[in-house]
Amino acid sequence: MTQNAILVATERSGTNFFLDVYAQIVPNSLAFREIFRSRGDSFVGVKKLTGFGQERTMDLTLNEPLTLWQTMERDAAQMDHTVIAKIFYDHAPNHPDLWRYLRDNNRVIHLIRRNPFNALLSRHVANQVKKWRQEKQDAIVPTPTPFELPRQRVETYCAWHKEQVEMTRSFFAGADFHEVFYEDIGKNDQSCADAVSRITGVAIPPGGIASNLVKQKRFTNEDILTNYDDLRDLDQFTY
Secondary structure: OOOOEEEEEEEOOHHHHHHHHHHHHOEEEEEEEEEEOOOOOOOHHHHHHHHHHHHHHHHHHHHHHHHHHHHHHHEEEEEEEEEEEEOOOOHHHHEEEEHHHHHOOOOOOOEEOOOHHHHHHHHHHHHHHHOOOEEOOOOOOOOOEOOOOHHHHHHHHHHHHHHHHHHHHHHOOOOEEEEEHHHHHOHHHHHHHHHHHHHHOOOOOOOOOOOOEOOOOOOOOHEOOOHHHHHHHHHHOOO
C-alpha cells in the first residue's frame, strides 16, 4: 500500500540513494531530502509543491515543522501523490509533536548503518573534499588527505549512534515501522529496490531501476586514517 513515509537515519548512511530508488519504484511519490533543518536542501521541491519560498520554509522548519509536513502531505494528496522525506536523529529536537505525528500517521523506515565508524569517517571525508553526494557523471572525487581521528571522538560517536538507534526503535515500537541497513541496500541498485518493494508492497518495474548516485569511497580506512591501528577495534558492525 502506498502512503506517506518518513526515512529516519543519521547522515552518511545512504539516505539520498534510498530516496532515489524509492521514487523510481513507488508511483506518484515525491521524495524530499532534508526538510527538517534550516539549511535544508529541498527548497526548490518544497516551493514547487506548496508555494512556500525559502524564507517561509526555513521559518516553518525552525518553528512549526509539523505544519510544514502536514501542508506537504495535503498538497501532495490533492495531486494524488504521496510524499517521503528524511529526518535525522538530531533534527527537530524541540518538536515532539512532529515526532509523535510521524509515528502515529506515517510509514516509518529506519535506515541504519551497521558500522557507525564508517559513518563518522565518511562525514569527515565529505567535509574535507566538500562533496556530499556523487553522481555517475561527476568527476571522481580525489582521495582525501590522510588525517587522524581521536579515539575519544570515535568512541563518543559510536555510543551516541547506538543510543539513537535504540531510542528510535523504542519510540516507534507499534508503528508502521520497518528497518533496513546501509550495508545491505548499498550493495547495488537491485538490493535497494528489493528492500523498497518489500516495505511498500510495490513491485519493481519490469525494466528495473537505475540510480544516478554512486559511492564516493574509493579508498580503505587504512589509507585515510593515520592512526587507524589505534582505532582498528572500533571499525566493526554494531548491528
